[in-house]
Amino acid sequence: MRYRPLGSSDLTVSTIALGSWLTYSGGVEKSRSIACVREALDQGITLIDTANVYGRGASESLLGEALAGVPRDRYVLATKLYFPMSDTDRGLSRAQVFKQIDASLARLRTDHIDLYQCHRYDADTPLQETMEALTEVVRQGKARWIGFSEWPADRIRAALALPGVAKFVSSQPQYSLLWREPEREVIPLCAANGVSQIVWSPLAQGVLTGKYPPGAVPPKDSRAADPAMGAYLRREWLARSTLEAVQRLRALAEANGCTAAQLALAWVLRQPNVAAAIVGATRPEQVAANARAADLDLPAEVIEEAGRIVQPPSPWSPSVLLNRVRRKLRV
Helix, strand or coil: CCEEECCCCCCEEECEEECCCCCCCCCCCHHHHHHHHHHHHHCCCCEEECCCCCCCCHHHHHHHHHCCCCCHHHCEEEEEECCCCCCCCCCCCHHHHHHHHHHHHHHHCCCCEEEEEECCCCCCCCHHHHHHHHHHHHHCCCEEEEEECCCCHHHHHHHHHCCCCCCEEEECCECECCECHHHCCHHHHHHCCCCEEEEECCCHHHHHHCCCCCCCCCCCCCHHHCCCCCCCCCHHHHCHHHHHHHHHHHHHHHHCCCCHHHHHHHHHHCCCCEEEEEECCCCHHHHHHHHHHHHCCCCHHHHHHHHHHCCCCCCCCHHHHHHHHHHHHCC
8 A cells, every 4th residue: 555645734645545425324234344444444545535424424323333443543534514414404504514523523433533524615605604614623623634525616716715714635526537627627726735636436436447348238236237326327437438448448457467447546546636546345355456556556658548548428429418418307
């Protein structure tokens, strides 16, 4: 395992992080979930990422149980707030920041969060109010550092410009061979301001592993075939042309002694502003395989070739446009 500093903080994190979005909030059986967490620690993974909304507290509770008895300095614990926890509890107001961090601490069975993140931007709460509340929980010792996920660039700039408040040290965007939007504004802005990326879905929710054969029905045990876990999967990533490109990526990976997943993770980690790539896992052996990506020393030309082989679908392609309509109509 390799480690990188997290922005301007004093935290150092493993370049592969363990995520818990769809897996440890009910998607994976409890004992297997705990086994995955323990395997992550054995592999040298230190960054563990969750959110209060994952299973409405279920993921945090699972992690609290899995990490019980583990020395607190062995891992860096990151969680988030913003999305609804009830009909009345949501957003980034002062009251919600104070309420949600206490609830997360209780579920996680710890006295502090290493990285407390705003899961999205809250347009209904003044930015000053949110940042002052986050600053207060840092002063209280309940959170060591703060970050955000999927904030627009103008809101990032505004937050960084506020005087007298805690500064963000991390950004959590979606980023992969199939989704490169952060390269436009977010990564350059963050790199210039001491903010690192902790990226989610670096394997495009499993598509970049090569497990989906072009033109075939998705395997029964895959995320795409699961009504719950596959609900957020971009269907354009399952287009034949994309899956054929992924198979070429797989061949390139095998020729260089690694898996398609490991090569896709190495491509993300080539970016110096990326401190860590968050991966989910349903089995301990998946954790171990993903962790090995941190130690890859692939030639630059192989990484570049991976980026040429797999390209994000054009926003104007028929499959993308059709899926946009479906999402808008909630078909």
